[in-house]
Amino acid sequence: DSPHGNGMRVATESHPMGAVTVGVWIDAGTRYETPSSNGVAHFLEHLIFKGTRARTQGQLEVQVENLGMHLNAYTSREMTAYFGRAVKSQLPQVVEVLADILQNSNITAQSVENERDVILREMEEVNKQPGELLFDYLHGSAYQYCPLGKTILGPEENIRSLTRDQLISYIQTHYKPHRMVLVGAGDVDHDEMVNLANKHFGGFQPDPNPMTAFDYAKADPAFLTGGDIRLQDDSMRQAHFVFAWETCGAAHPDAVAIAVLYSLLGTYERSGIPGDCSSSRMAQALSKVPNCKSLSSFSTMYMDTGLFGVYAIGEAPELDDIAHEVMIETIRPCFKVDEIDLARAKASLKTNTLAALDGSLAIAEDIGRQMLSYGRRIPVPELFARIDAVDAEAVKRVASKYLYDRDLSVAAMGPVHDLPDYNWLRRRTFWLSY
Template identity: 55%
Template sequence: MALAGGVLGRLASTAVAAGKPASRRLLATAAAAAPGARLAATPPSAAVAAAAAAAAPKKKAGIAGAIRSALGEAASPLPPGYAVDEEFLHETPTHVTTLSNGLRVATERHPVGAATVGVWVDAGSRFETEDTNGAAHFLEHLVFKGTAAMSQRSLETTVENMGANFNAYTSREQTAYFGRAVTAHVPALTSILADILLNSEMSPASVERERDVIIQEYAEVNKLPEEELFDNLHATAFQGTPLAQTILGSEDCIRSLQRPDLRAYVKRHYQPHRMVLVGAGDVDHDTFVTQADKLFGGMRSDPAAESAAQLVAARPCFLTGSDMRVRDDHAPDAHFAIAFESCGWAHPDAVAFMVLESLLGGWDRYATTGDVVSSRLANGLHATPSAKRVGPFNTSYADTGLFGLYAVAAPHDLDDVVSVMMGELVRFYTSVDERALAAAKMALKTRMMAAADGSTAAAEETARQLLVFGRKVPLAEWVARIDAVDAAAVKRLVGKYVWDREVAVSALGNVSGLPDLTWIRRRTYSTLY
């Protein structure tokens, strides 16, 4: 297992070369394959030591003992002799350079004639105060409205003439600004990106114009049942903590935010050590780093600025068993979500949750496969007339997460729908079908590889992993970690996070027939219902 990261001077760089011959020696007994190991950055010495222990003659302590000594008691090796398919070892290297101010610059080169360039910031609505909720999303709108050197119209014309495009999004923990252009225009695209992030005017007139736009967006989003449902789920599950705040912010906050509030947010959170500049596609690393140093090297790193981890530790989030319902007896359907508290991105159980999500599977009555899906959950719901659509969700944050099931159903016999959902989820505490588990793991690997298709997806995944893990996790390691999740691991996971644990419920629509919170809570510790 190689690491993507490290500071070796102002322009020093390291690479994750998962496709190099040496990496083929890292079998499942190495640190990369230990299912109990965190996904955060691991010292190279630990991986090397574990791999050496696997290759050397077995000592008294055994291979398992060697791994535990390197990774801790939570580590657990895969079956002896396990090796990742060599096809997964041929991966495009991720090169990472850390500038002197702490900004990380990463590239993945794919000679396709175009590239995606973007900046991902370790900041989102979670890091706002109650009075400034919505500031991160507000900034996402404002940065494209002109700079000291370029008006909004000039910016739009320049981007159009290049045949490029820009986009941005805000989540609860991250904000992204990125664009895509042909190879010849990548330097110009990078320059524009730096200009809008470092020199955005945020004029009072622009603030007022965007305020109206965001209010309209707020109204439109609230018309989407799924968006409202999951905002309400966060509000009730994480009540009293920063993750309860919505991404767009409340209408009152949107109307009250002013230019000084936004500038204060930028000053505090847009620090170089919390930002990653990524280029994926037809981009040369050394050239890209040289330009990045010229454009972003002048950013001052405030020694007193907190890291995202420090801010998370200062205001931790946790689930409170609770229930929020928005009842509308005239609505045609009931939408509801049942959630349990899971774990953070880098927690040892994170990959097992990914496998459990795949094992549960989704189901839609009106899909062509509605009655022939192999999932027991799907079969049980297909036999429940009022059920229309059900799917699992697995949302991770730095220190916690939400795992559960989301459903759409007709308003009658909702207790039957919930009984099937909870019964199948809780059943994994005592019984896991080995063939279904193998199929779920294969499906998860397939989706993971398909999701990385294209330069934009590659850039986004690289940036996200650098922010949450501190490195780019090689595909071979993901495969090994997924393979390491066996039936016993799934049972332990359900026993730890689901069996007799508090739940949060969010519901809206025609939900008068939805069982109450106590009824649902009782279904967390019995498979008899």
């Protein structure tokens, strides 16, 4: 449904729980910034709650507090979300507040100046988290010269120099109704949401020359350059490193088989279930490497590309022992996929999928992401049927297509002097068979 035909979509999922989560998911993130404006999408996330033409910041905060409402937002590389949670009776007020801040936000030069230090302090906190920092380095290594290589917060010099005009320009260019989805989850009625959208977002004028996020991506596509970035820091107790390969976009037919492959590799935690008791071959192999502390596989998908890989934590020296097992077990599915392991991986993927939909906020996020990625919400039974349709040959096919003898990207930090070099890793993306 679209209020007054302006292109904005309305999507809901109802659960009688007495509470609602309502949000607006927008096809606008770091990917659509220029090098000089990198960080503007995240900057806006901070400023959007600083008052509107109808409410001062103080009035907005008092109203939210009096209603018992929780407002929040986040920015990713391809989308931005603004959402609120409240009891069912407050649904109209939540929609009205979201409509007001998105259409009438009062961004002043002074509010921009005031927010710089807040974002710089946030950057300091992010930089203290090895996992967050490492994946920023990974994207910079994998997508050099591409929009996806930029960080979400942006470089410090941009945070200190971004202007009100740049922020307003980004809003005018990308905050368009045809790139937005109004999402409701929880104790919500779809017809009521459509009526509220017509009432509060109906005045959102359609773009006479609409460009979709796919148009922007096509004009400036992402491509893997590959690379290797390492930050030697012997003051850190543990080494953190990531190996990643390029895969496909979220809507590609291979996406589900890649998800099964990611589940097949599994995770490992030395302080958790003993590795030799795990059904994951990766965990079994790493349990025999004393200095490996943990490993997790991941698959991150964007509009036209994706990153698949593993994130490991270990103690120096002899990081090559960890890398050796990781490379063997990552490339193994190109040749052999055990049916029992495959059944376990598919069951685990289904369980994790359902666990990720716990609560109205998680459901709203899933709806918003899927509506922007696929143009619809994929029902859980349909997704499970797709997972069931993935057989051993399909896993071997996608593993061979995206991993076997392919360039990879590496990011590492900490005492990583014993981590094998790029050529050593690249040679182990293929096996010599006789």
